[in-house]
Amino acid sequence: QVPLMESGGGLVQAGGSLRLSCTASGGFQMLYMAWYRQTPGAQRELIADITTHGYKSYADSVKGRFTISRDSAQTTGWLEMNNLKPEDTAVYYCFGRQSGLEHWGKGTLVTVSS
Secondary structure, X not given: OOOEEEEOOEEEXXXXXXXXXXXXXXXXXXOEEEEEEEOOOOOOEEEEXXXXXXXXXEOOOOOOOEEEEEOOOOOEXXXXXXXXXXXXXXXXXXXXXXXXXXXXXXXXXXXXXX
């Protein structure tokens, strides 16, 4: 059983929107949750996170366009992505932490065409 699994990636035209989901299983709760993305040859980049108390932060590259959220059970999270740009093309990963336990999802590909 995969502790974290992303869904919702796909191909979208520039200016469009996508909503990524991250679902935790096996009793794992994402007390801290983050979304990262990675392009070939580049380091994984933190783009948005939400703390245990609900404080959200964003990378400058996505601020004002992306919104991170999480349900009250802290087992499902989302990344709402609007006004997508070709430079947003990447594999998007969900990361979750509960106490000392950390998990990564396997990633979902987002491709934005110009």
